[in-house]
Amino acid sequence: MEQDFVVGVDIGGQTTKIGMVDRKGTVISEPRIIRSDKHTDEFLFFDELSEAIDKLAAETNTAGKIKGVGIGAPNGNYYDGTIVHAPNLTWGGRKTIKVAEILSEKLGLPVTLTNDANAAAVGEMTYGSAIGMKNFIMITLGTGVGSGIVINGQVVYGHDGFAGELGHTTAVRYNGRLCNCGRIGCLEAYASAIGLARTAREFVEANVDRDEFNQRSPLREISEPVTSKEVYLAALQGDGLAKKVFDYTGRKLGESLADFVAFSAPQAIILFGGLAKAGDFIIKPAEQAMNEQMLSIWKDKVPLILSILPESDAAILGASALAW
Amino acid sequence: MEQDFVVGVDIGGQTTKIGMVDRKGTVISEPRIIRSDKHTDEFLFFDELSEAIDKLAAETNTAGKIKGVGIGAPNGNYYDGTIVHAPNLTWGGRKTIKVAEILSEKLGLPVTLTNDANAAAVGEMTYGSAIGMKNFIMITLGTGVGSGIVINGQVVYGHDGFAGELGHTTAVRYNGRLCNCGRIGCLEAYASAIGLARTAREFVEANVDRDEFNQRSPLREISEPVTSKEVYLAALQGDGLAKKVFDYTGRKLGESLADFVAFSAPQAIILFGGLAKAGDFIIKPAEQAMNEQMLSIWKDKVPLILSILPESDAAILGASALAW
Numbered sequence: 170m171e172q173d174f175v176v177g178v179d180i181g182g183q184t185t186k187i188g189m190v191d192r193k194g195t196v197i198s199e200p201r202i203i204r205s206d207k208h209t210d211e212f213l214f215f216d217e218l219s220e221a222i223d224k225l226a227a228e229t230n231t232a233g234k235i236k237g238v239g240i241g242a243p244n245g246n247y248y249d250g251t252i253v254h255a256p257n258l259t260w261g262g263r264k265t266i267k268v269a270e271i272l273s274e275k276l277g278l279p280v281t282l283t284n285d286a287n288a289a290a291v292g293e294m295t296y297g298s299a300i301g302m303k304n305f306i307m308i309t310l311g312t313g314v315g316s317g318i319v320i321n322g323q324v325v326y327g328h329d330g331f332a333g334e335l336g337h338t339t340a341v342r343y344n345g346r347l348c349n350c351g352r353i354g355c356l357e358a359y360a361s362a363i364g365l366a367r368t369a370r371e372f373v374e375a376n377v378d379r380d381e382f383n384q385r386s387p388l389r390e391i392s393e394p395v396t397s398k399e400v401y402l403a404a405l406q407g408d409g410l411a412k413k414v415f416d417y418t419g420r421k422l423g424e425s426l427a428d429f430v431a432f433s434a435p436q437a438i439i440l441f442g443g444l445a446k447a448g449d450f451i452i453k454p455a456e457q458a459m460n461e462q463m464l465s466i467w468k469d470k471v472p473l474i475l476s477i478l479p480e481s482d483a484a485i486l487g488a489s490a491l492a493w
Numbered sequence: 494m495e496q497d498f499v500v501g502v503d504i505g506g507q508t509t510k511i512g513m514v515d516r517k518g519t520v521i522s523e524p525r526i527i528r529s530d531k532h533t534d535e536f537l538f539f540d541e542l543s544e545a546i547d548k549l550a551a552e553t554n555t556a557g558k559i560k561g562v563g564i565g566a567p568n569g570n571y572y573d574g575t576i577v578h579a580p581n582l583t584w585g586g587r588k589t590i591k592v593a594e595i596l597s598e599k600l601g602l603p604v605t606l607t608n609d610a611n612a613a614a615v616g617e618m619t620y621g622s623a624i625g626m627k628n629f630i631m632i633t634l635g636t637g638v639g640s641g642i643v644i645n646g647q648v649v650y651g652h653d654g655f656a657g658e659l660g661h662t663t664a665v666r667y668n669g670r671l672c673n674c675g676r677i678g679c680l681e682a683y684a685s686a687i688g689l690a691r692t693a694r695e696f697v698e699a700n701v702d703r704d705e706f707n708q709r710s711p712l713r714e715i716s717e718p719v720t721s722k723e724v725y726l727a728a729l730q731g732d733g734l735a736k737k738v739f740d741y742t743g744r745k746l747g748e749s750l751a752d753f754v755a756f757s758a759p760q761a762i763i764l765f766g767g768l769a770k771a772g773d774f775i776i777k778p779a780e781q782a783m784n785e786q787m788l789s790i791w792k793d794k795v796p797l798i799l800s801i802l803p804e805s806d807a808a809i810l811g812a813s814a815l816a817w
Contacts, residue, residue, distance in 0.1 A: 203554055255788070304652040318756065320649055326642070327758025328628040329790070337788050338752040342666055349787055428662040432756050434641065434651025464661050466653070467579070 172236035174229075176222055176278075177489025179285065180205060180242035182257040188222055188485035189229045192493075194296035196482045200227050211260040212271070219275040228284030237279040239491030240268065241484055246330035250393065251283045281491040285309070285484060287333060288323050289441055289476075290317025290489025298439050305435045308335065310444035310451075313349075314357040314364075320433055335429060336361070340421050357434075359421040359426045362443050364396035369395045369414045386410040401447050414451040421460030422451070430459070430467050443478035448475070496560035502815025503609065504529055504566040506581040511545055512809035513553045515524045516817075518620035522553050530681075535584040536595070543599040561603040563611030565808055566594065569652035574606045577655075585606055597813035605815040606694025609633070609808060611648050611657060613765055613800075621802045624761050632659065632750075633789070634775075637673075638681040638688075644757055646752075655805065661798030664745050672699060683745040685769050686721035693719045693738045710734040725771050734782045740772040746775070747782030754783070754791050759768025765800035772799070 173326040174197075179186045188200040201221050208214045226232040250269025255261030270281040283291070290307035293299035299307070302323045309315040314336030319323040325332045334358035338352055345354020346367070358364050373389055388395070388403040388411045403411035426438055444451055450471055460468050478486055503510045510525040525545050528816075532538045550556040574593025578816040580587030607615075611715040614631035617623035622633070629645045633639040638660030642649040649656045660681035661674055669678020672692070682688050697713055712719070712727040712735045727735035750762055768775055776797055784792050802810055 202570065260634070300585065302750055320644055321647065324756055325644055327795075328756050331790055332758035332790060334755040339748070339786070340666075342664075342748065352786065352788065376510040424663070424666065428752070429756070431658040431662045432656065432753070433649055434653050434656035436652040462663070462676065464658060464676065470653075487812045 171250070172234055173270045174231045175489045175492035176190060176225070176235060176238040177485035177487070177492075178222075178238060178242075178257070179288075179484035179488055180219070180240060180245075181484075182206065182243070182283075185218060185461055186485055187218070187229055188482065188489065189225055189235075190486060190489040190493050194486055194490075196485055197231075198225070200482070200485055208396050209260050211264075211266050211424075215268075215271050216258050216261035217273060222276060222476075227412060233451045235278060237281060237490040237492035238272065238273075239291075240280065240282040240286065240292075241285040241491075242268065242282060243285060245284040245287075246279070247283040247287065247324070247326050248330040249472065250280060251254075252282075270440040271347075275391065279492070283324070283326075283491060284315070284331075284333075285328075285477050285487075286315030287317040288487035288491060289315070289483060290319055290324055290439075290487070291490040292316075292483055293439055293441075293476060294319060294322075294477060295490035296486055298476055299437070302436050304433065305430055306335070306426075306433065306438045308438060308440050309363070309423075309442045310422075310440060311442040312362055314355075314361050314482065316429075318433060319435075335425070338425060338428070340425050356425045359420055360444070365397045365400060365414060365418045365444060366395050368402045368417055369397075369411070372410060372414055375480070388414075396446060401450070404447070404450050412450065416454045418444070419456040420450040420453030423455035423460075424462050426455065426459045427462035430463055430471050434467070435471060437472045437474050439474050439476055441478070442480075445475055446480075494692040496558055498559050499810070499816035500549070500556045500559060500562040501614075501816075502542070502562060502772050503807035503808035503812050504564060504569075504576075504582070505609075505808075506567070506633075509542060510804065510809055511542070511549055512813065513549055513555055513559075514810060514813035518535035518697055518810055518814075521555075522549070524806070524809055525549050531582045535646075537592050538584050539592075539595050539599065542651070543596060546600060550641060559602060561605065561816035562600065563598065563612065563723070563812040564596075564604065565815075566592065566606060567607040567609060568655075569606045569608040569611075569651050570707075571605070571607040571611065571648070572654040574604060576606075603816070607648070607650075607658075607815060608639070608641075608655075609811075610639030611650075612811035612815060613639070613807060613815040614643055614648055614763075614811070616802060616807055617763050617765075617800060618643060618646075620810055621807075622798050622800055623761070626760050628757065630659070630753055630762045632758065632762060633745075633766045634684060634686070634746075634763050635766040638679075638685050640753075641654060642757060643759075646750040649757075652750065655755040659749070661754070662749060664678055664749050669736035671779070680745065680749045684742055684768070687723045689724060689738060689742045689768060690719050692741055693721075693724045694737070696738055696741075711767070712738070715724045721768060724725070728771070728774050736774065739771060740778045743775040743778030744782040745781035748786050749782045749801075750779065750797075751786035754787055754795050759795060761796045761798050763798050763800055765802070766804075769799055770804075 348355035672679035
C-alpha cells in the first residue's frame with residue numbers, strides 16, 4: 170500500500186498538537202490536541218500520545234498508509250531522537266528521554282525528531298517560503314527566539330545535534346538583560362514576545378519620548394503586565410511610543426541578523442511567529458539595522474521574508490516534513 | 494601518468510607563494526615567491542604566476558603529473574573562481590577578476606580558488622589538526638581575523654560563495670573600534686595582530702594597572718608603534734601589562750567564539766596564525782570567556798586547538814588541498 174501520509178507532532182510546554190499530513194502539505198483533518206503538562210512521567214505522556222495518533226489514523230482512514238512520524242520538540246536532538254534537559258516540559262527536566270525509540274516501538278513506525286525551530290525550517294523548505302532555497306536561516310519569534318539554519322539544502326545539526334541556537338547569541342554584550350538560559354544579553358531577551366513586553370515596560374517607566382510625542386500614549390494606560398499584543402495594538406493605533414518599542418526590538422534583531430549573514434551567507438532570512446506578524450513595525454527597523462551592519466558585499470541583498478505557512482498548522486507541517 | 498601532485502598558491506597582499514605538494518601533504522621543494530604588488534594590471538600578474546608555476550614544475554620534474562592548482566586569495570569566491578573587490582591587492586580593487594578561468598587557460602590545468610581562511614580549513618581537514626572532523630571552525634589570527642567553517646565535512650560557502658566572515662561579526666556593539674571594512678566593533682579590530690597592538694597602545698596611554706603592578710613594564714618603554722610581537726616578548730618577560738593586553742584580546746575572541754558555537758555546534762575550534770602562536774597568553778582567556786558565555790550544553794565541551802601545520806607551509810598546503 171502506498172505510504173501517502175505522515176504524522177506531524179508539535180510538542181510544546183502546555184499542549185501537544187498532532188496532525189495527519191498528505192504529500193501536498195495539507196493537514197487533512199482538525200489536529201488533535203493533548204496536554205503536555207498532565208504528567209511528570211514521560212511514559213504516561215507517550216502512552217497518551219501514541220493512543221492519540223492511533224485514533225487519528227483510524228478517524229482519517231490512514232492506518233497502514235503512514236510513512237512515519239515527525240516530531241518538533243524543545244531541546245530535541247535529531248541525531249539520536251532524544252529530548253535533553255527540557256526545563257519547560259513537566260516530564261523533561263534534567264533527563265535524556267529517548268523519544269524516538271519509545272514512540273517508534275509503541276507505534277511500529279519510524280519516528281524522527283528535532284527541535285521546533287529546525288522543524289519549522291524543514292517545513293518552510295518543503296511547503297513554504299523556502300521552496301527551492303538551498304541556503305537560508307529560519308528565525309522563529311515567539312515566546313522565545315528559535316532558529317533553524319539550512320546550508321546546501323540541509324539543516325545544520327552540528328557535531329552534537331544542537332546547532333542553531335541563534336536566540337542565545339549575544340545581542341547586547343555589556344549590561345545586557347538576563348536571559349532565561351542564565352546568559353547575559355541573549356537576542357532572545359530582546360526579540361521575543363517577552364523581550365518586547367519588557368522593552369515596553371522599560372520605555373514607559375523611563376518616560377521615553379513623552380515630550381517628543383506630547384500626546385497620550387495608549388501604551389501608558391495599560392495596566393501591568395503589558396503584553397506584546399497590546400504593544401502591537403497600540404502601534405496600530407498610531408502610538409509613537411509603541412512604534413519606538415518595535416523599532417528598538419527590530420534593530421536588536423537586525424543587528425544580530427547581520428552577524429548571522431556573515432556566518433552562512435544565506436539567500437534569505439525567513440521570519441515566523443507571533444512577533445513576525447507585527448509586519449513592518451518590526452521588519453522595517455530590522456532590515457535597516459541589518460543592512461547598516463553588514464559588509465558591503467551583502468548590503469540590500471539578503472531579504473527578510475515572512476513565512477507563508479498558516480500559523481495554526483506550521484509547527485505540525487514542519488514536524489511532519491521530517492518524516493518524508 | 495599518475496597525477497600525484499598539486500600546486501598550492503597563496504596570494505597575499507605583498508607576496509604570492511607557490512608550492513608543489515605531494516599526496517602526503519609535503520611541500521616537495523622550497524616554495525617560489527613572487528611579488529603580488531608589482532603590477533596594477535592583473536594580466537601581467539597572472540603571466541608571472543603561470544611562468545613561476547611552469548618553472549616549478551620543470552624543476553621538480555612534475556610536469557604532466559599535476560592534478561590541478563588550488564589558490565587561496567583574499568575575497569576569493571569558490572563558486573566561480575573569481576577575486577571580487579580585493580582592496581589589499583594592487584590589481585584587485587573594485588573589480589571582479591576571473592582568476593580560475595585566466596589561469597586555467599594559461600596552464601591547461603584545473604584551477605580551484607577560495608579565500609585564504611577557507612583554504613586553511615581545507616588544509617587542516619586534509620593534513621592537519623582536523624583530520625577526521627566533520628564539524629569545526631577554523632579561525633586565522635593574522636593581520637586580520639579570517640575564518641573557515643566546516644559543516645558535515647564541507648566548507649560553508651553560502652548562497653554567494655562568501656560565507657564565513659567571522660572576523661566581521663560584532664565583538665563590541667557600542668563605542669566599538671572602526672574596522673578597516675567600515676563597520677564598527679568587528680572582531681577583527683580586536684583579535685588581530687593590529688587589534689592587539691592597538692589595545693597595547695590604549696592600555697599604555699591609559700596607564701592601566703600602573704599602581705596594581707607597581708613596576709616598570711617593558712611595554713611602556715617601547716617607542717611607537719608597538720607591534721604584536723613586542724607585546725608577546727614583553728609578556729614572555731613577565732610584563733603584567735602585556736599579559737593584560739593578551740587577556741583582553743583573548744576574552745574578546747572567546748566571547749565571539751561562544752556565539753559561533755551557538756551557530757554550528759562544532760566539535761572543535763582550530764586557531765592558526767601569528768597571534769595563535771602566543772599560546773596560553775591568548776588561548777587561556779579565550780577559553781575562559783568562551784565557556785562563561787556558552788549555553789550549558791556546550792560548556793567545557795568545545796576545545797580550542799592550535800593548528801599543527803608549519804606556518805611557513807600552511808597557506809600553500811591549504812590552497813593545494815583544494816585541488817585534490
